[in-house]
Amino acid sequence: VDRFFLLILIPFIAFYLLKDIDYLKKTFWSFVPKKWRQQTRSFLVNVEESLGNYIRGQLIVCALIGLISTIFFWVVKLDYPLLLGSIIGITNVIPYFGPFIGIVPAVIIASQISIKMVIFVALFVFFLQFLEGNVLSPYIVGKTLRMHPLLIMFSILIGGEIAGLIGLIIAVPIVAVIKTTLLQAIDQFRKRNTV
Numbered sequence: 001v002d003r004f005f006l007l008i009l010i011p012f013i014a015f016y017l018l019k020d021i022d023y024l025k026k027t028f029w030s031f032v033p034k035k036w037r038q039q040t041r042s043f044l045v046n047v048e049e050s051l052g053n054y055i056r057g058q059l060i061v062c063a064l065i066g067l068i069s070t071i072f073f074w075v076v077k078l079d080y081p082l083l084l085g086s087i088i089g090i091t092n093v094i095p096y097f098g099p100f101i102g103i104v105p106a107v108i109i110a111s112q113i114s115i116k117m118v119i120f121v122a123l124f125v126f127f128l129q130f131l132e133g134n135v136l137s138p139y140i141v142g143k144t145l146r147m148h149p150l151l152i153m154f155s156i157l158i159g160g161e162i163a164g165l166i167g168l169i170i171a172v173p174i175v176a177v178i179k180t181t182l183l184q185a186i187d188q189f190r191k192r193n194t195v
Contacts (some may be wrong), residue, residue, distance in 0.1 A: 043184045050145065058138045062092045065132060068168065072124055078117065079109055080102045092132065094168045097156065145176055167192045
């Protein structure tokens, strides 16, 4: 019930945030002391760039994984190739574990055809996992975030444990923000020590 209520509230919250964005910005800056405004602006620009790069990279990876999946399902003559490929592409928003979650409907449909088809689909998801983890994500997402894969996996596990599916999705962006915060703090500390 609480989650359903939250889902209903989200569009209204987004609407009022967009509607009153200028007022909210003025209010926010009025609370920031003048001597910290430059550092705060720099921090917000870094966070925006980091999150923007992550989201763009992740969307590209999801689209490619969805397209490859659709083509594969069409070639092996599995029913609903576009729908199944889209599900895999969407669930791929969850790094590393996404394809395993998204493949479930494809395995169910494949099981109605033959065991051989189930094996094909299972092998395909391992290929997808390899492709995403070793080729697509490191080049498209990993380079923009400059984060080690172990750190990403660790953050996903913690996010999933704390907040379930939503935690799996938002864990990496949160870690990216924390990383940006720490780098900014270290940079400011070094500047103060050199002055």
